[in-house]
Every structure is written in structure tokens, then in C-alpha cells.
Amino acid sequence: MNSGTRIGIIGSEGRMGHALAEAVAAAGEVLAGGIDKGGDPVALASACDVLIDFSSPHALEANLDAAMGAGVPILVGTTGLEERHHWLIDSAAERTAVLQTGNTSLGVNMLAHLVREAAARLGEDWDIEIVETHHRMKVDAPSGTALLLGEAAAQGRAIRLADHSVRGRDGITGAREAGTIGFASLRGGSVAGDHTVHFLADNERIALSHLAENRMIFARGAVRGAQWLIGKAPGRYRMPEVLGL
């Protein structure tokens, strides 16, 4: 009998759900079950040691409630979250361990570290623009990863991203406002997820990129995060803590 950690997947029939099932098996853990739209997160939570949620922002509140009710930790990889979702996560984290991240891969979390450093060391005369490319089925923009990288750049500059971000330029926009962080999104084909943070000054540029070649990098990172969450005190945790970055 397999005595591994029992992992429950929310969004189990999705693209990430399938990759997660493979990663759970590869890690020697137990797939306790999975649900999709219309499924019961309470029943799933009661049958597992940890939940992994890669579904939809609409499902978040019920999933957090189920995790709290069963006293199990939850890793939230779903993107497209708004401010109210982050309040729900903060509130749930008072009762159970929650790890929310726009990207579970080692490479992107390393990139975020480099972006924070670069933004801190380069002056405000270096403009910052973040460009992301994803497959044609992606429903949210900018990507959760682009926002994570934007937060890293803002932290490096000791500013609030919400006060400085510029999204989706169109029409007569006027000249670029100094100190802003811009976002642009491309959608098409089967791209698993490409992100480039551009630092642009007069006569020179730096581009820091991460290119995801498949979804297993996210799935492996999520399973590692779920394993790490077992036994953790209530609180809100982040991927760099899991990865030791």
C-alpha cells in the first residue's frame, strides 16, 4: 500500500490537472481525488492531506472554505485573482497554511529574484516593461507570472505596483510616464508561458527572460510546494520559501 501524502486536485481535468496527476505519481505521492466545476471541495478536502487548486478564481472562496473546514493546507496556483481574492486568502491563512503563487516553477522564481535586484540597482531612468506570451486558450491577462514579476520590480524600487502599473496601451496614450511598470500580453498557439522583463535606458537595454517548454515545470513545483505545506502552521507562504531562494 502507498503511504505517501494524499493530494487532492481542484481543476483535475484541465491542462494543469493532467500535468499535476503525472507529477504526483512521479513524486511517489497519492492522488486522493480530483474535482472540476460542480464538484464538492468539502468531500475532497476531507479525503486528503493537502489540496492543490489550479482551476478558476470563481472557485477560490469555496476551496479555501473547504481547506479551512478540513484543517488541510492548500496551494493556490489559479491566476486572474483580484484584490478581493487576496483578502480571502489572507483571511483563510489565519486558520490554515496557504501558498498562493502565479508561478510554481523554480526558473520563474529565480527570475523574480534577479528582477528585484536589477530594479533596485538600476535608476528610475531605466524604464521597465513586462511582456508575456501564452497559448490561445488562456483566459486572463496579464498573466499571474507577469504580475509576480511586476511585484518583484516594484519591491526592488520600493514602490507599490498598484500605483505604478500601466496595462494595455491603445490610442493616443501620450509619452511614457517615468517610473511606471508596463505590461503587454500576446496570445496564440500552444505556448506554455514566456515572460521577458525589459529594462530600457538611453542607448542600452537589458532583457531578462524565462521560457516554459511544458507544464511539468509548474506541476513539479506545485507538488513540491504541497509536500512542503504539510504540518506548517496557519499562515500565508510563498514559493521562494519552498525553493530555498
Ligand SMILES: NC(=O)C1=CN([C@@H]2O[C@H](COP(=O)(O)OP(=O)(O)OC[C@H]3O[C@@H](n4cnc5c(N)ncnc54)[C@H](OP(=O)(O)O)[C@@H]3O)[C@@H](O)[C@H]2O)C=CC1
Ligand atoms: N501558478 C502556476 O504556476 C500556474 C498557474 N496556472 C493557472 O492555473 C489555472 C488553470 O489553468 P489550466 O489548467 O491551463 O486551465 P484549464 O481551463 O485547462 O483547466 C481548468 C480546470 O478547472 C476546472 N474548473 C473551472 N471552474 C471550476 C470550479 N468552479 N470548481 C472546480 N473546478 C473548476 C475546469 O473544469 P470545467 O472544464 O468543468 O470548467 C478545468 O478542468 C489558470 O488560472 C492558470 O493561469 C497554470 C499554469 C501554471
Ligand SMILES: O=C(O)C1=N[C@H](C(=O)O)C[C@H](O)C1
Ligand atoms: O494559464 C497558463 O497556462 C499559465 N498561467 C500562469 C500565469 O498566468 O502566469 C503560469 C504560466 O505562465 C502558465
